[in-house]
Amino acid sequence: MRVLIVTAVPAERDAVVRGVGATAPEPAELPVPGGVLHRLSPAPPTGPPLTVDVLAAGVGPAAAAAGTAAALTAAAVARTPYDLAVSAGIGGGFTIAGPATARPVAAGSVAAGPATTAPSTAGPAAAPPAAARLGSVVVADAIVAADLGAETPDGFAAVTDLGFGTVEHLPPAPLVAAVAEATDAVRGTVLTVSTVTGSAERAAELLRRHPRAVAEAMEGFGVAEAAAAQSVPALEVRTVSNAVGPRDRAAWRIGEALEALTGAFATIAPLLGTWTFDPEGTRQ
Numbered sequence: 680m681r682v683l684i685v686t687a688v689p690a691e692r693d694a695v696v697r698g699v700g701a702t703a704p705e706p707a708e709l710p711v712p713g714g715v716l717h718r719l720s721p722a723p724p725t726g727p728p729l730t731v732d733v734l735a736a737g738v739g740p741a742a743a744a745a746g747t748a749a750a751l752t753a754a755a756v757a758r759t760p761y762d763l764a765v766s767a768g769i770g771g772g773f774t775i776a777g778p779a780t781a782r783p784v785a786a787g788s789v790a791a792g793p794a795t796t797a798p799s800t801a802g803p804a805a806a807p808p809a810a811a812r813l814g815s816v817v818v819a820d821a822i823v824a825a826d827l828g829a830e831t832p833d834g835f836a837a838v839t840d841l842g843f844g845t846v847e848h849l850p851p852a853p854l855v856a857a858v859a860e861a862t863d864a865v866r867g868t869v870l871t872v873s874t875v876t877g878s879a880e881r882a883a884e885l886l887r888r889h890p891r892a893v894a895e896a897m898e899g900f901g902v903a904e905a906a907a908a909q910s911v912p913a914l915e916v917r918t919v920s921n922a923v924g925p926r927d928r929a930a931w932r933i934g935e936a937l938e939a940l941t942g943a944f945a946t947i948a949p950l951l952g953t954w955t956f957d958p959e960g961t962r963q
């Protein structure tokens with residue numbers, strides 16, 4: 680099993696490396712076009728060998744897509760293709776749970792505490808999931824480009840409404856379920872935005888358009904789009920550093936979120952070691 684994990688910044692990469700590396704020696708550093716892979720080969724307790732490469736590709740969907748495409752292509756050309764691409768890092772959490780119609784937006788404050796796990800049967804069409812609180816782990820069951828489209832007199836139109844491309848990628852459901860259950864994560868839609876939300880109004884608008892959104896970040900769709908172009912499944916794992924809403928950078932709990940990211944990947948790495956996919960993405 681070969682897994683590519685893509686973060687935005689080196690601090691996130693290092694947090695992931697610490698988590699995966701709990702059972703591995705020091706990472707080797709391998710150059711790829713435009714970046715450096717940190718390669719870890721943790722020994723899974725059973726099953727086939729696991730290679731995990733972690734890449735800090737930069738902030739935003741374009742940098743994420745470029746870095747992911749470069750790493751996937753280099754691996755494919757070397758005849759050692761990846762089986763899975765993971766977008767990982769910190770993110771903003773939609774901190775209030777409940778049905779879309781009764782889902783007010785947090786006005787800047789984040790309720791600390793353990794994550795509430797969404798029902799294990801929840802899929803993209805199910806009821807809105809639980810709140811993604813500070814420090815909680817979020818696993819995307821849908822990776823959605825939230826601002827890829829056009830403003831029209833009738834409001835926002837996604838590129839798909841205009842007849843182009845895609846705005847959503849769905850990670851393999853069995854893998855999402857296994858990773859979310861193992862990490863006690865909130866499961867739901869993770870939005871990819873090019874502009875960090877900075878107002879209650881914008882947060883409310885995003886939730887109105889995406890009632891199952893649990894978090895926003897800036898790279899997931901880029902990773903997933905690059906992976907889809909090479910028929911590689913994608914996953915997105917975030918830990919919540921701040922509430923989506925009025926901008927209050929001083930309230931971001933980056934250290935806590937990075938620690939949670941390390942903890943999440945210490946749990947996820949052994950799972951990946953035993954994971955294989957069939958063409959439908961179901962577990963074998």
Ligand SMILES: O=C(O)c1cccc(C(=O)CC[C@H]2O[C@@H](n3cnc4c(=O)[nH]cnc43)[C@H](O)[C@@H]2O)c1
Pocket residue numbers: 687688690691737738739768769770771772872874875876895896897898920921922923933
């Ligand atoms: O300043 C630091 O020490 C530091 C350490 C690790 C990460 C950062 C970042 O600023 C990472 C930016 C990254 O975080 C995602 N993110 C986090 N919160 C949000 C949000 O509310 N809305 C959108 N994105 C968010 C995003 O993916 C950025 O790439 C700093």
